[in-house]
Each structure stands twice: as C-alpha cells, then as structure tokens.
Amino acid sequence: MGPDEVTSAPQVTEVAPIDAPKTGKGKFGFKGHGKKDKSGNNNDHDVEKDGVGGDTPEPELQRKLKSRHLQMIAIGGTIGTGLFISSGTAIAHSGPAGALLAYIFVGSIVFSVMTSLGEVATYIPITGSFTTYAARLVDPSLGFAMGWIYWFNWASTYAVELTATGLIIQYWDKDLSIAIFIAVFWVVITAINFLPVGFYGEIEFWFSLVKVITVLGFMIFAICIDAGVGDQGYLGFKYWHHPGAFAPYLIENDAATAKFVGFWAVLIQAGFSYQGTELVGVAAGETENPQVTVPSAIRKTFIRILVFFVLTIFFIGLLVPYDNKNLVTDNNDASASPMVIAAKLAGVRVLPHIINAVLLTVVLSAANSNVYSGSRVLLGLVHEGFAPKFFGWVTQRGVPYVSVSFTALFGLLAFMNVSKSGGTVFNWLVNISGVAGFICWCSINLSHIAFMRALKARDLSRDTLPYKAIWQPWLAYYGLFFNTLIILTQGFTAWIPKFNVSDFWVAYICPILFALLYLGHKIVFRTSFVHLLQADLDTGRLQNFSWETARPKTWTERIRERL
Numbered sequence: 001m002g003p004d005e006v007t008s009a010p011q012v013t014e015v016a017p018i019d020a021p022k023t024g025k026g027k028f029g030f031k032g033h034g035k036k037d038k039s040g041n042n043n044d045h046d047v048e049k050d051g052v053g054g055d056t057p058e059p060e061l062q063r064k065l066k067s068r069h070l071q072m073i074a075i076g077g078t079i080g081t082g083l084f085i086s087s088g089t090a091i092a093h094s095g096p097a098g099a100l101l102a103y104i105f106v107g108s109i110v111f112s113v114m115t116s117l118g119e120v121a122t123y124i125p126i127t128g129s130f131t132t133y134a135a136r137l138v139d140p141s142l143g144f145a146m147g148w149i150y151w152f153n154w155a156s157t158y159a160v161e162l163t164a165t166g167l168i169i170q171y172w173d174k175d176l177s178i179a180i181f182i183a184v185f186w187v188v189i190t191a192i193n194f195l196p197v198g199f200y201g202e203i204e205f206w207f208s209l210v211k212v213i214t215v216l217g218f219m220i221f222a223i224c225i226d227a228g229v230g231d232q233g234y235l236g237f238k239y240w241h242h243p244g245a246f247a248p249y250l251i252e253n254d255a256a257t258a259k260f261v262g263f264w265a266v267l268i269q270a271g272f273s274y275q276g277t278e279l280v281g282v283a284a285g286e287t288e289n290p291q292v293t294v295p296s297a298i299r300k301t302f303i304r305i306l307v308f309f310v311l312t313i314f315f316i317g318l319l320v321p322y323d324n325k326n327l328v329t330d331n332n333d334a335s336a337s338p339m340v341i342a343a344k345l346a347g348v349r350v351l352p353h354i355i356n357a358v359l360l361t362v363v364l365s366a367a368n369s370n371v372y373s374g375s376r377v378l379l380g381l382v383h384e385g386f387a388p389k390f391f392g393w394v395t396q397r398g399v400p401y402v403s404v405s406f407t408a409l410f411g412l413l414a415f416m417n418v419s420k421s422g423g424t425v426f427n428w429l430v431n432i433s434g435v436a437g438f439i440c441w442c443s444i445n446l447s448h449i450a451f452m453r454a455l456k457a458r459d460l461s462r463d464t465l466p467y468k469a470i471w472q473p474w475l476a477y478y479g480l481f482f483n484t485l486i487i488l489t490q491g492f493t494a495w496i497p498k499f500n501v502s503d504f505w506v507a508y509i510c511p512i513l514f515a516l517l518y519l520g521h522k523i524v525f526r527t528s529f530v531h532l533l534q535a536d537l538d539t540g541r542l543q544n545f546s547w548e549t550a551r552p553k554t555w556t557e558r559i560r561e562r563l
Helices: 065-077 082-124 129-137 142-169 178-192 197-227 257-273 281-285 290-299 302-317 339-345 349-381 401-418 422-433 438-458 474-489 501-525 555-562
Strands: none
Touching: 065 197, 065 302, 082 129, 082 257, 082 281, 082 302, 082 339, 082 349, 082 438, 082 474, 129 142, 129 349, 129 438, 142 349, 142 401, 142 474, 142 501, 142 555, 178 339, 178 349, 178 401, 197 281, 197 302, 197 339, 197 349, 257 302, 257 438, 257 474, 281 290, 302 339, 339 349, 339 555, 349 401, 438 474
C-alpha cells in the first residue's frame, strides 16, 4: 500500500487478545476495556454497539454520519471567529508576511496531528477517540487529565460562542440585551443536540457550507480589489513594501527582535485558530465505514488548511496594511473583521451586513460543535472509567442525553458576561480552556508514537493498517516537539516589557491544572505507563465489517454529495 492510500475493505491482522491494564476502576465508574468472553479474553467487536464493561450502561451510539458530514464537521470545526475576526490581529502583530509564515508553519503542525490521529482512529474508530488512545497506549493518568481538560475546553467555549451571538446581533441594534439571545440560542442549540446524530451532521453540513462559500467568495473579491477594481486602484503588493512585510511587536529598540516576537505571537494565535480539526476523531465512533470516511477527511485536511487559512491570510495582507488601527479592537461583530475593513477601504458598503450575518452562522455552528464534541468526550471518559457511569446513558436513538445535558449546562456561564463583575471570572474560565487544544494535540502525537511502537513490538507491519499516512512516525515527533514548545512559551508576553503576575497566571493556569489532574490521578490510583505488549489494540477495532453506502438517488442528494 502506498503512502496516504485507503482501501475500502482493509485486511486487519489478527492480534491475540490480551488483558489491558486497568485505567482507574473506583468511584468514577469501571474499567473500560471491553467485554470478555468466558475464557477471559477480549472480544473484538464494535465498541459502540457492544458496550464497554460488563456492569455498565450499554452505549448504543449509531453510525449515522456520512462522508460529507464528517468532512464538513472537520471544516466547520476549524473555520470560525479565528479566521473571520482574529486574523486581523495576526496581520497587525506580525505583518502580512509574518502572519502568512506563521499560519503555514502551524498548518504543518496540524497536518502532523491529523495524520497521526488518522492512523489510530481508522484502526480503532471509537467515541472520545484520543482520550481513550492516551489511556490505552501511553498512561491512564494522561487519558484522565487530557480528557477532562479537553471536555472543559468545549463546555466553556460553548458559553463563549453564545456570548458572541448576542454581540453579533447587537451590531444591528445596540439597545438589545445579549441575555435575550444567550437564552434563545442556548435552548435551540441544546435541543439540536438531543436529536439523533444524523440531524446534527446535516445541520453542521449546511452551516459549514455557508462558511466555505463565504471564504471562497472573499478570495474572488480580494483578487478583484487587488487588481484595481476598488477605490484604491491597483494594489498588488503595495502594503508589503509600505508599511512593510513584517511588523514589530512589543519591543521598541530592536527591530529584528520585535519582528520575531510578532511572528511568535501570531504562531501561538494561529494555533488557537486551527483548533477543532481534530473533531474528525471525536466523530469517528458515529461514522459510517470509518476505514474509508475518516482517512478521506484526514487526507483533505492539508488542502483545507492551505485554501481556507493560508490563502485568506495572504489576501487580507494584500488588501489591508498592518498599521490600520481598525485591525486591533475589542469588538466581536462585523466591524472587527479584516474582510469588512478591506471592503470599506475599497469603497464597498454593503459587505459588513453580509459578513455579520455569516458570523452569526459561524458562531452558531461552533456552538453546535461545542455541545456535540463535549458530550462525546465525556462519553469517552465513561468508557475508560474516568467519569461516573450515568454519563454513559443513551437513548434508543443513540443520544447520550446525560452527557449532552451536563455539557450544555456550562453554556449558561455566558450569562456572567451580562454583569461587569462576572466578566472577569468568565475570562479566567476562557483562558483555562485556551491551551487545552495544544495539550490535546500533544497527546495525539504521543499516542501515535506509542501506537507505532506497540505495532512493532507485536511484529505487525504498518501495511496492515486501514490507513497508512505519509512521513510517519517522523511527523508525530515533529508535532509533539513544536506543540510542547508552544505550550511552554505561549505566555511569553507576561515578561515583556516587564513581568506581569496576572498575565502569567492567565497564560499558564491551564497547563498547571492539567499537571495537577495528571499527578492527582497517578497518586490516587497508582497508575503506570502502559507496556508495549499490554497496549490494548483490540477493543473497539472493527474487523470484517462492511457498509453498504446508499447511492444518491435524487438530484438534491447528488448536489449535496458533490458539495
């Protein structure tokens, strides 16, 4: 099998089942390593259908997500306010060339993460994937700490997106209270997540399609404006020469160092913008024919990154100079979007309202993904015995209603933004969750390295994998190194120009909490690193499964498949 090649009917080498190490049976549930037959061996079945423990609730998630759903979930999880709004700050801090290089570099890190996830997720396609992989392949305490931090990331971000909906609508009427829209959209989004997963996939498909059309439309618009259609005439690379391709940031006396600081600040910011691409792994447990659909989404990740992020940053850098004062603002509506700023400079007046409407769909899509992802991560924690068993209860239609309810409750934290005193606490909660994505990416890379070593220890060739990615395991080492470096240095501005205690805690509270969760679990349950020959590669693995994918019959179904 060649690099990056997918087979529709993968041949999986039989692995002698082994007893995997326990991951923390106790007051938080049960050991989550699959049913055992009378002889004590693990049965290789679909974990989503057979459950994860003899005395546990029987999760029955349904594989209803199609290929187009999965690919749009990956796109929708990535394209958000980071691209439509925060990209302007990236240009202001680093200049057009600095921001472009930063997004390309972080894009390569994301590619390493996604290919690492793809190999494991197609081999063991289960809900809460990378939380489970960390516990089974590396260390149960790592799975526990990473899982809860990652869950909190999605739960608290739900509140952020609900707040953003109110701010976006206030663009049209400043007198409206954001509390009204927080309440309305909380009910709507939460209700959607109580529907079967197929409905979620369909809604996310259309939300994401709006984002894609908007980005492609902006690129066409940018080409026209740069060629001279707007009020400014022909631009070309005018703003790369004046005020320049690289912007100084924070440091005044050393231009070269100031430009590097700007580049590194945007490097960190770009990482936050890319977070969400790993949602492919979260949804793998509810995807039809994951050996085909998951790799298909993974293989297109790099193309999506190139088109939707890198080219957008490139075009914004052509149309807006980095010293434009409107690029740095505390607003979250259309006035803060660099796309709108570019349109105003070109003399186009109607675009702000269009962008604001798109931003509303962007944050609603993100909020929808927040509840879905958080509930599935929580379900994955139940599978590994890291959360109370009742979080694993599901309806007959495959909805984990307790996990959805608990995750959705955190969206009510958005009401804290209504009062000024609550806003400070709310911002701390946001910052706690901010670095969680990088911790997750580190865990994915580390789990893939352990996965490769476990295969080698059992004399299993990578050629037996349903999906074989290129440049592995070297890409995993590459991603692990730079993700770790970003986590350690993401709060460097706390030392510039002089040390600020408050900024330091805001930047590093999440890694500190992660360390406390990890050490606390390890001390209480006395866990150890997983031995290569004890790594559980069997539970949840699909063998000799086949899906009969229905071909589109109507013209509307054909259009959706093509899109």
